[in-house]
Amino acid sequence: MREATVLRARMLSPQVRELTLDPGAGHTFVPGHWVTLYLDREGDEPLKRQYSIASAPRADGTFDIAVTLVPCGPMSTFLHEAKVGARIRMMDAQGLFVLEPMERPLLFVATGTGIAPFRAMLQEIDKKAHAGTPLIMLFGCRSEEDLLYRDELEALAARWPRFRYLPTLSRPHDGWSLRRGWVQSHLPELIAELGTDVDVYVCGLTKMVKDVRRICREELGVDRKRVHVERYD
Ligand SMILES: Cc1cc2nc3c(=O)[nH]c(=O)nc-3n(C[C@H](O)[C@H](O)[C@H](O)COP(=O)(O)OP(=O)(O)OC[C@H]3O[C@@H](n4cnc5c(N)ncnc54)[C@H](O)[C@@H]3O)c2cc1C
Structure with missing residues (x-):
């Protein structure tokens, strides 16, 4: 578990917000991986949701996610309102949806x-x-x-x-x-x-x-x- 910092945010469309996150040192992923983000709730288990990484690995470790605002959806609402500088608990990237060797169209x-x-x-x-x-x-x-x-x-x-x-x-x-x-x-x-x-x-x-x-x-x-x-x- 680690804490990511919101570095930048912009609207990609009326319903989709892109966040650029800095996960800190030592975080690695390959394209197709997703991260799990956590939202603490009073008197309840933290909420956790997955988000695909929307950028290739960069030298500075930062990556983008693109979040659709789901009506009444707690995590997507939180991510649409999160301010630059906000810190979000995060589990390292994982997933199986990765490119196989490019041997065919x-x-x-x-x-x-x-x-x-x-x-x-x-x-x-x-x-x-x-x-x-x-x-x-x-x-x-x-x-x-x-x-x-x-x-x-x-x-x-x-x-x-x-x-x-x-x-x-x-x-x-x-x-x-x-x-x-x-x-x-x-x-x-x-x-x-x-x-x-x-x-x-x-x-x-x-x-x-x-x-x-x-x-x-x-x-x-x-x-x-x-x-x-x-x-x-
Ligand atoms: C592996 C994985 C990767 C994911 N990557 C992304 C991503 O990159 N971007 C993203 O926006 N969401 C992504 N999701 C969906 C995300 O995890 C949440 O389900 C979504 O943000 C809704 O969470 P919520 O708490 O706001 O709403 P909830 O109350 O959990 O609402 C759930 C409802 O939202 C609908 N929903 C979920 N995702 C979307 C979506 N993208 N567009 C429209 N309706 C949706 C579901 O059908 C469901 O009815 C991913 C899910 C998985 C399993």
């Missing part, structure tokens, strides 16, 4: 703050210049203002010829000319493009994750071992 699928571990992975891939593997980031959210990290992802796509960033909106405004609908509806086309010998990584809320896993395995013929998932609820 990659399809990343996320909704909402499920994009967090993918931002960490993409930053890491970028650092190591492994950008030769075909890689698609399919990201679903409601409207344009919910497109977390849009500028960064578009900049990556402009730099990496083999990376495609495909946002899809379930409630687009009139002028939106890109993809529409849920991420699930785009899978047949994207698996046809990448081939069935593909590593699919999926992160977000359970309904979407289960749907994507089922469609990839049962309808599109992707080997069950090649579909990697992380669920937030």
Whole structure:
């Protein structure tokens, strides 16, 4: 157990706040890992919740998390209100949702703050210049203002010829000319493009994750071992 300090905070969208945390010396992680944060409550056990790390490891040990404000959710409300300088009890990073060796094309699928571990992975891939593997980031959210990290992802796509960033909106405004609908509806086309010998990584809320896993395995013929998932609820 350790205490992390809130170094910076900014809103990424109307519902999502990014916090940059300094966990102190000796904390290590790999992209895809999550941390457990604790909130003390009077007369009760501390509340604990997990948050995916949204940045690749940095020399100074700091990392980002991106938190969706859940209505009446105690931990997300606390994290949306936490001030710079606040100290938060934290358990070291852990998790199994990490990149396997990049031996086949990659399809990343996320909704909402499920994009967090993918931002960490993409930053890491970028650092190591492994950008030769075909890689698609399919990201679903409601409207344009919910497109977390849009500028960064578009900049990556402009730099990496083999990376495609495909946002899809379930409630687009009139002028939106890109993809529409849920991420699930785009899978047949994207698996046809990448081939069935593909590593699919999926992160977000359970309904979407289960749907994507089922469609990839049962309808599109992707080997069950090649579909990697992380669920937030
Ligand atoms: C491995 C792991 C990693 C996670 N990483 C993140 C993360 O990077 N960012 C993040 O915002 N949350 C993440 N979560 C969810 C987080 O741990 C909390 O469940 C969430 O912040 C709600 O906690 P709360 O105390 O505010 O609300 P609670 O009262 O616990 O509310 C629970 C409700 O919130 C819903 N919910 C949980 N997470 C989300 C979400 N992201 N978006 C919309 N609804 C949600 C659940 O369906 C459930 O109905 C992760 C969960 C796990 C298990």
